[in-house]
Amino acid sequence: MGTTIKFVWVGKLKKKYWQQSFVHYWSNLSKFYDLQEVIVKDVTHGTQVQRINKEGELILDKITPRDFVVTLDEKGNLLSSRKLAQNLRNWIESGVRPCFIIGGAYGLSQGVQKKARFCLSLSPMTFPHEMARVILLEQLYRAVSILKNFPYHH
Numbered sequence: 810m811g812t813t814i815k816f817v818w819v820g821k822l823k824k825k826y827w828q829q830s831f832v833h834y835w836s837n838l839s840k841f842y843d844l845q846e847v848i849v850k851d852v853t854h855g856t857q858v859q860r861i862n863k864e865g866e867l868i869l870d871k872i873t874p875r876d877f878v879v880t881l882d883e884k885g886n887l888l889s890s891r892k893l894a895q896n897l898r899n900w901i902e903s904g905v906r907p908c909f910i911i912g913g914a915y916g917l918s919q920g921v922q923k924k925a926r927f928c929l930s931l932s933p934m935t936f937p938h939e940m941a942r943v944i945l946l947e948q949l950y951r952a953v954s955i956l957k958n959f960p961y962h963h
Contacts, residue, residue, distance in 0.1 A: 813843040813906050814949070817871050818942060819864050819913035820851030827939040834946035841953045847871045851913045865918025868910060876908035878924045880917055881945065883935055885928035894952035896927070909949075911941050 822828045838844060849867035852860040872878060877900050888896065900907045909929075910921060914937075922928070931944050954961035 811843070812901050813845055814838075815845040815847065815876060815906055815908040816910075816942075816945075817847045817849065817868055817908060818911045819849050819868070819938065821848055822939050822942070824939065827943060830943040831946065834943060834950050837950045838946055838953065841957070857915050860913070861915045861918045862920075864913050865921045868912070868917070868921050869924065872908065872910075872924060875906050877903075877905035877926050878908050878910060878921075879927045879929055880910045880912075880922060880925040881929050881931060881941055882917065882922070883930055883933055885930035887930050887933070890948060890951050891955055893929075893948055894955040897949065897952045898956055909945060911938050911945065913938060 822831055835844060835846075849864060849871065852863045852867075854860075855863065897907065910917065910925075912918075912921070931941060931948070936944065951961060953959075
């Protein structure tokens with residue numbers, strides 16, 4: 810395949826229904842791209858700020874210069890599925906590796922946010938980070954369907 814999409818997220822999926830949904834879309838998307846998943850440990854002690862900052866350090870440690878960092882945040886750019894498809898195609902054609910980052914329960918540190926080349930919002934509403942992973946994978950699969958003219962997106 811050649812093209813890799815990287816994902817960095819905090820914590821493991823704990824509920825079976827999230828795991829099953831994740832596997833479904835991961836499997837679909839992996840038919841088109843090499844997928845790399847990096848899970849950093851969720852920090853469960855300290856203040857909210859301490860937890861965000863510690864998770865941020867762990868995330869920053871996993872980012873390479875080749876990564877085109879796309880963070881997810883409710884205040885990010887709202888895109889249609891077709892616009893996400895265009896962006897994905899542009900990122901890949903430019904030779905960078907899209908690297909999607911979803912933080913833990915309290916979001917992303919300022920350090921991680923500063924590394925972002927693009928900030929994406931799935932919605933102005935807030936979702937649990939586990940749900941956000943599934944929605945992101947579904948939307949990326951939908952984006953590929955749009956690019957390949959598959960009937961999934963209609």
